[in-house]
Amino acid sequence: MSTYLQLLRIACWQHPLQRVLTVAGAALLVIGPFLPVALSPPGSRLPQTFLGAMLVLVTPILLGGAWWRALSAPRSLRLAPHGRLRLLLAVFAVVLTATLLWLGCYMLAFLVQVPPQYRPGFGDYASMFTLTLVAATYLSIGPFIAWHSPAGLLAALCLWLLPGLLLRTAGIEMPAEVWQRPPGWAALAAIWLVFSAWYLRARRIAPSGWLKPGGQMLFVPEAVAAPRGLSPRRGVDGLLLGGATIPRLALQWLGVVFLLLLVQALIAHYADSEPLRVVAVMFWTLSLCAIVSGALGFAIAQRSRALWLLAGLDRAALYRRCEGLLLRAGLGIGLAFGLLFALLWSTLAPHPPWRWQYLLASLLVPGLATAWLGLSQVKRIVWWDAPAAVALCAAWYVGTAQPLFGISGRESWGLLAAEVLGAVVLREVARRRWATVDWPRGVTPR
Amino acid sequence: MSDVDVKPVIVVEGLGKTIKGRAILQDVELALPAGQVVGLLGKNGAGKSTLLDLLLGFALPSAGRCSIFGHDSARLPEAAKAQIGFVPQQDELVGMLTGAQQLGFVASLHRQWDRALVDRLAREWELPLDRRISTLSGGERQKLSVLLALGHQPRLLVLDEPASALDPVARRRFMQEILEIAGDPTRTLVYSTHLVGDLERAANRLWILREGRLAFDGELDALKESVVRLHLSASRDFATLPALPNALHASVQGRLAQVTVQAWEPAQAAALAAQWDVEIEVEPLGLEDIFLALHA
Numbered sequence: 001m002s003t004y005l006q007l008l009r010i011a012c013w014q015h016p017l018q019r020v021l022t023v024a025g026a027a028l029l030v031i032g033p034f035l036p037v038a039l040s041p042p043g044s045r046l047p048q049t050f051l052g053a054m055l056v057l058v059t060p061i062l063l064g065g066a067w068w069r070a071l072s073a074p075r076s077l078r079l080a081p082h083g084r085l086r087l088l089l090a091v092f093a094v095v096l097t098a099t100l101l102w103l104g105c106y107m108l109a110f111l112v113q114v115p116p117q118y119r120p121g122f123g124d125y126a127s128m129f130t131l132t133l134v135a136a137t138y139l140s141i142g143p144f145i146a147w148h149s150p151a152g153l154l155a156a157l158c159l160w161l162l163p164g165l166l167l168r169t170a171g172i173e174m175p176a177e178v179w180q181r182p183p184g185w186a187a188l189a190a191i192w193l194v195f196s197a198w199y200l201r202a203r204r205i206a207p208s209g210w211l212k213p214g215g216q217m218l219f220v221p222e223a224v225a226a227p228r229g230l231s232p233r234r235g236v237d238g239l240l241l242g243g244a245t246i247p248r249l250a251l252q253w254l255g256v257v258f259l260l261l262l263v264q265a266l267i268a269h270y271a272d273s274e275p276l277r278v279v280a281v282m283f284w285t286l287s288l289c290a291i292v293s294g295a296l297g298f299a300i301a302q303r304s305r306a307l308w309l310l311a312g313l314d315r316a317a318l319y320r321r322c323e324g325l326l327l328r329a330g331l332g333i334g335l336a337f338g339l340l341f342a343l344l345w346s347t348l349a350p351h352p353p354w355r356w357q358y359l360l361a362s363l364l365v366p367g368l369a370t371a372w373l374g375l376s377q378v379k380r381i382v383w384w385d386a387p388a389a390v391a392l393c394a395a396w397y398v399g400t401a402q403p404l405f406g407i408s409g410r411e412s413w414g415l416l417a418a419e420v421l422g423a424v425v426l427r428e429v430a431r432r433r434w435a436t437v438d439w440p441r442g443v444t445p446r
Numbered sequence: 447m448s449d450v451d452v453k454p455v456i457v458v459e460g461l462g463k464t465i466k467g468r469a470i471l472q473d474v475e476l477a478l479p480a481g482q483v484v485g486l487l488g489k490n491g492a493g494k495s496t497l498l499d500l501l502l503g504f505a506l507p508s509a510g511r512c513s514i515f516g517h518d519s520a521r522l523p524e525a526a527k528a529q530i531g532f533v534p535q536q537d538e539l540v541g542m543l544t545g546a547q548q549l550g551f552v553a554s555l556h557r558q559w560d561r562a563l564v565d566r567l568a569r570e571w572e573l574p575l576d577r578r579i580s581t582l583s584g585g586e587r588q589k590l591s592v593l594l595a596l597g598h599q600p601r602l603l604v605l606d607e608p609a610s611a612l613d614p615v616a617r618r619r620f621m622q623e624i625l626e627i628a629g630d631p632t633r634t635l636v637y638s639t640h641l642v643g644d645l646e647r648a649a650n651r652l653w654i655l656r657e658g659r660l661a662f663d664g665e666l667d668a669l670k671e672s673v674v675r676l677h678l679s680a681s682r683d684f685a686t687l688p689a690l691p692n693a694l695h696a697s698v699q700g701r702l703a704q705v706t707v708q709a710w711e712p713a714q715a716a717a718l719a720a721q722w723d724v725e726i727e728v729e730p731l732g733l734e735d736i737f738l739a740l741h742a
Contacts, residue, residue: 239551302506
């Protein structure tokens with residue numbers, strides 16, 4: 001199989017969850033424009049189409065940089081004839097494929113919904129292609145840099161801001177227009193050339209400092225209090241939380257998300273973005289809470305095997321201990337996010353068209369479900385986990401993202417209640433799995 | 447001697463484990479008295495790690511039961527767990543902690559902790575406890591795992607490939623510790639490894655697993671006495687291989703033949719020599735040769 005096909009397989013077909021997302025996305029992509037009912041006003045079916053494309057692309061966008069790094073890092077790649085060059089070309093081919101997929105969404109949507117005389121011409125499609133390729137270039141090279149380390153993430157953010165700032169300094173108000181002209185094409189080619197030159201000549205490409213088993217994880221406490229004289233309970237908590245404490249975790253996330261919000265505010269300021277969209281993006285950032293609590297539940301589940309002997313508890317008691325810790329830590333992290341929410345609500349204007357109670361609940365409630373989904377990963381059952389994760393994503397999209405970004409302005413308390421119900425079901429699933437778990441071997445806790 | 451010491455430390459009855467329709471272990475029966483050092487041998491995929499997982503309660507059996515210190519492995523009480531030390535094949539250390547922090551956390555979970563022993567071993571094994579575990583080499587992580595298992599002076603120590611990543615110097619020192627533990631009649635050791643040389647030095651009992659079934663359970667010395675290689679020397683070429691009972695492997699070259707047999711009794715030699723009109727020389731085998739012969 002060619003490197004290109006291998007990469008496509010890793011990007012969209014490696015994990016059962018990816019397969020579910022790819023199949024669901026592809027199906028939505030194809031049938032979305034033909035659905036008799038539009039999911040959102042004003043009758044456009046574009047959201048369905050792009051939701052389908054996003055389902056296919058979300059994993060490669062989020063994790064592509066890490067995979068690319070992981071594939072580039074082995075020294076054996078340098079021994080393979082033109083190994084790096086082939087990998088680079090394959091990545092570029094995947095970027096082109098994603099660009100064409102995105103463009104294809106537009107073409108399909110216009111073909112189905114718009115009368116022939118109003119459809120875009122070749123020139124319009126060429127412009128869209130260039131702009132999409134610019135975005136795809138950033139979403140491939142940017143994450144490659146960002147996955148290196150926290151410093152890499154900062155560098156990627158700076159690189160994201162730099163072109164806009166430079167163009168604005170040069171008196172160009174619409175940077176997008178520049179990308180559609182020959183100087184923009186030349187700049188795009190230059191980006192790839194410079195990056196390729198470095199990539200092909202670099203003596204060593206480091207694996208991701210965020211994910212590698214031997215590397216540091218972000219937001220790791222730098223100094224944990226000397227563990228002498230710990231009580232057994234604190235010892236168990238310490239091992240499950242990787243040496244952190246709940247206040248420390250809450251403070252770390254408070255700091256990290258505050259930093260993210262600050263960067264967003266700076267970008268919005270310099271890019272002169274539409275205020276309501278800026279507000280939506282900043283509130284939407286707080287839905288990170290769900291990912292954090294899911295990851296915390298997952299980490300606790302991964303570390304639990306060693307405690308079967310050490311903690312002297314049976315399976316049910318160990319589950320209760322882990323769940324209790326997860327809830328306490330989740331509460332701490334939830335408080336941090338709640339504080340940031342209060343900060344945003346009191347400083348940003350205009351507000352999204354909801355009561356604050358609903359907005360806050362819609363941002364925090366998914367975290368309950370993801371926490372228990374993470375905790376249930378002590379044992380994986382793909383046919384259940386994948387649909388559950390997809391259902392959570394869908395609920396989050398309909399209940400939080402759609403309304404926030406103005407696709408729909410309705411408060412949907414029923415959906416939030418359904419998410420709570422889902423969390424209760426996932427808790428029961430987690431409890432049952434822990435009761436009969438065969439702890440998997442070979443899982444290295446971080 | 448206390449009541450606990452009289453009872454077998456490990457009892458396994460009709461143990462079986464099936465995963466996704468594939469039988470990993472079948473009908474395993476074992477009883478291990480206290481004070482024994484038992485080596486667990488088997489080819490890759492024979493079910494060694496699964497057996498250890500079932501013994502320690504990490505996994506639940508599909509059939510039969512196993513108990514440690516008289517308690518069902520699936521529901522080990524705290525007191526029983528406190529008496530067990532375990533070194534997993536792949537370490538379960540928390541990468542973001544330093545070695546000292548991980549030791550501290552684990553020490554906090556035990557009522558007794560031999561700090562002097564741990565400090566001494568860490569010094570002798572040149573283990574950098576101040577470094578983050580994620581930056582330690584494979585061998586250093588393995589040393590730390592062993593320290594974590596030894597610190598609370600467990601009465602049952604279960605080692606799953608504990609020395610595979612250790613350098614020769616560290617392995618020698620590690621084996622010295624194991625031999626010291628082996629000398630304590632109150633402590634029991636289950637040692638799974640492919641390094642049969644290590645087993646020969648430390649173990650007095652052997653479990654051999656073959657395709658999920660127990661192929662041998664007995665004293666190591668008894669196995670070494672019962673599996674031997676016979677060198678047969680005849681006055682003329684062998685027309686066919688001599689049909690020996692319990693033969694595991696045989697080869698013929700002219701008037702010389704080699705036959706590896708199990709369940710060998712020294713008294714058989716004279717009778718066989720007379721029966722085939724051959725001279726027989728009995729060669730005792732090392733554990734590695736025995737293992738190879740049993741799996742030939």
